[in-house]
Amino acid sequence: MSVKTMTAAVNEAIDQEMARDERVFVAGEDVRVGGPFGTEAGLHAKYGDKRIVNTAISELALTGIGVGAAAVGLRPIIEIMIMDFVTVAMDQIVNQMAKMKYMLGGQATLPIVVTTHAGVDSSSAAQHSGSLEAWFCHVPGLKVLMPSNAYDAKGLLTAAIRDDNPVIFISNKRCLQTSCEVPDEPFALPLGVAEVKREGRDLTIVATGRLVIDALDVAETLAGQGISVEVIDPRTLSPLDMDTILASVRKTSRAIVAHEAVRTCGIGAEIAARISDEAFDYLDAPVKRVGAPFTPVPFAPLLEDRYLPGKAQILDAVREIGLTT
């Protein structure tokens, strides 16, 4: 166990799984130099051109390398540098890797991990700041992971690499810079299992990615006011662990769902709808959603600050359901 950044935890998961399984390789843009976030730092020196495949700026073709190689027995990690760039690779992700097993009547097994970096950071503007996880949650055949800390990142990525399905692994850029205690040895967390990050009685906040950090801060603040908040991080957005979420809501009778992505049609909408469907009788207030406004991500820091959902928006939602004034 040692303190690691999420970047280092991601790097360690890739390194340890590559060491464990010869079939695992990484293909992506600039992975030879470790990638712009450092998630592949040092791996080229260790594994060489064969297993750290530095590709052209061709997201569609490099994702195709993953689909084709997986179809004949390899276990590719495909890095899409910035999440907004997935648009270029969408056919290979949505029409090919997600559907191939089904369309082929089960003939194909596609153990592919698509890793990507999402979210608002440092005035990166509208084409380098997106959180597009909901798109992939809408596609049967894919699993979608979004860790909020270094520990979960290592355990989830390790599980993703060992999983026999296509998995989209999304690292929030600001989460990558955070640190916590992480085991040094390889370990896998179960996919499709949420974690209760903080227990509470009065309110459930289901938060994803960076908003987990904000939700935990809000919970601490509200504890000082005598309000007990339970914080749940689904960690896996598809398949979603509704059992853990519903058990919490049945206990607290109030729920807020919070994510960085645009609120409209976000994963929060699905979670809120399912809470309404399956725990309606337990609710004392409407399920509130926190997310970004329905605009592209702006450039100017003052606009970016206004855009970005965080503690203030969660507290607004808490007030809206009448828990504080």
Added chain:
Amino acid sequence: MEITNEHMVRMLTQMLRIREFDERAARLMEQARVKGSVHLYCGEEAIGVGVCESLRADDYITSTHRGHGHLIAKGGDPKRMYAELFAKASGYNGGKGGSMHLAALDLGIIGANGIVAAGAPIALGVAFASQYQDNDRVTVCFFGDGATNEGAFHEAVNMAAILKAPVIFVCENNGYGEWSPTATQTSVADIADRAAAYGIPGVVIDGMDLAAVYEAAGEAVARARSGGGPSLLECKTYRFYDHVGRDFGVLQRDPEEIAYWRARDPILLWRNRLEELGVLSSTDADALHASVVGEMEAAIAWADAQPDPHPDALFTDVYTEPAA
């Protein structure tokens, strides 16, 4: 190139099997016994057969929406193909794919594809895997002229050239992209010219001439297998029928154009050649043709008798479950 008499006859047989498979598939579609629709390979048989006869059983192909010919040429079983077209449980895809997604991974057939040019990045990945696994298998990527106007094609060819991946890009230029003439969609007269942009060999081939296809494919396969990297083969051919089925009803083609290409029917040309060479007599050829017809009728009868998918098949194969 030396081709044994036996091999010449086998290639004629393969072309006949593809032709008779698709002629029947068309009529069965018109009768709604084939579900969905079919894109017919009739007229293009010399390409699939000439190329696949240059491959080993452990080599790979990716195919297209017009893919029945590729499957048969690579060893696909017409019984299971018809069963899939009939949406039966015994079809190659268990009735969950249909014509446009036919695949047989155990035969190295990575699959037809409903998305134009999508096979190119996948073929690149399969070929990459052969390099990675250090085997000497090659991958053939079949696609039409229209696919060469898709970004996926250009990304894949560029990356294949950089990686020297053992992949052969085989363009079946049949003169039409869906319902539009190739010349209205494609900036060059010869698609093979596009190879120059990626620094790989590009060759124009008469796609109605089986021997020409076989010879050019053999060279490209040998090059790929020996580490020489990818090639682009452009086979000039003609789609005897419409984009979908025999006559979809939206495209009027010049009857003279059709007659010109019909006179260059690759099966007719090859059969005539074998008869001229004395490889087989006209009577032998007729008997061969009749036996192929019999095989296809039997395959249809077999497929017809197969069970439908279980209703719960709707929910299976979405994910791979962990081994127990």
